Amino acid sequence: MSITTGIGWDCHRLVEGRRLILGGVEIEHDRGLDGHSDADVLCHAVTDALLGAAGLGDIGQHFPDDDPRWEDADSVALVRHTANLLVAEGWGVTSVDTTVLMERPRIAAHREAMRATLAGALGISSQRVNVKATTGEGMGFIGRQEGVGALAVATIARG
Ligand code: MG
Numbered sequence: 325m326s327i328t329t330g331i332g333w334d335c336h337r338l339v340e341g342r343r344l345i346l347g348g349v350e351i352e353h354d355r356g357l358d359g360h361s362d363a364d365v366l367c368h369a370v371t372d373a374l375l376g377a378a379g380l381g382d383i384g385q386h387f388p389d390d391d392p393r394w395e396d397a398d399s400v401a402l403v404r405h406t407a408n409l410l411v412a413e414g415w416g417v418t419s420v421d422t423t424v425l426m427e428r429p430r431i432a433a434h435r436e437a438m439r440a441t442l443a444g445a446l447g448i449s450s451q452r453v454n455v456k457a458t459t460g461e462g463m464g465f466i467g468r469q470e471g472v473g474a475l476a477v478a479t480i481a482r483g
Contacts, residue, residue, distance in 0.1 A: 327418070327481045330376025332369035334383075335425075335465070335473040346424060346431065346472075347438030347455060348400035348445070353429055357472060360389040360396075365474040366455070367399035370420055370442060373478035374406045378415055403445040410480060411447070418479040419452045425466045425473035427459045 338344075342356030347366040357363035371383045380386075386409075387394050387402055394402075407417060420442065424431060431438070435455050443450035460466030466473055 325481055326483050327479065328377045328379075329477055329479045330373045330378070332372030332374075332376060332383075332476040332478070333473070334365045334368040334372065335471050336363040336365045336368075337471045338469060345399070346426075346434070346474075347422075348398070348441035349434045349437045351429060351431065351434055355469075361387075361394050361399050361402070362396060364399035365472050366422060366424055366438065366476070367403050367442070367445075369474040369476035370422060370446075370478065371399075371402045371406045373420065373476035374403070374410060374417070374480070377478045377480045378410050378413060380409065380413075400441060400445050403442060407446045414482040415480045416482065417446050417448050417452070418481050419448075419454075420446065420476060420478045421454045422456065422474060422476040424455065424457045425460060425475070426457065427462070427467055427469045431455075431457050 336357040339358040344353040344356040
């Protein structure tokens with residue numbers, strides 16, 4: 325049995341006139357994340373963690389941000405596409421742990437929906453997907469609400 329882990333990090337700028345979508349779940353807020361796709365920073369971190377665990381490069385190689393196919397894309401599709409890529413190489417996703425770095429709003433009310441959405445895209449139980457959140461304590465770009473960050477660790481196994 326081969327077991328590996330991968331790490332993912334992403335951040336996007338908070339701007340007016342965009343929807344705030346995290347882990348495939350739309351969250352009511354006066355601003356949203358800017359980007360080529362739907363800018364779902366949590367899905368992007370999970371995608372990078374999966375690719376990292378499998379030694380398959382990074383999200384920019386698989387989903388270039390100048391590719392019209394991914395313009396305003398639902399980033400849950402990126403997670404699903406990547407999970408399928410891993411399955412095709414014989415990998416199974418064991419677990420995914422994540423942390424969202426955001427000053428506000430609080431995401432506690434949306435946590436279970438995010439877990440379920442990510443787990444559905446990964447093809448695993450939501451018990452194996454964890455979503456944590458923390459603030460920037462008023463410091464840096466997170467604390468000043470200029471952007472949102474997300475970290476993810478994926479553990480995968482085969483054989
Ligand atoms: Mg991104």
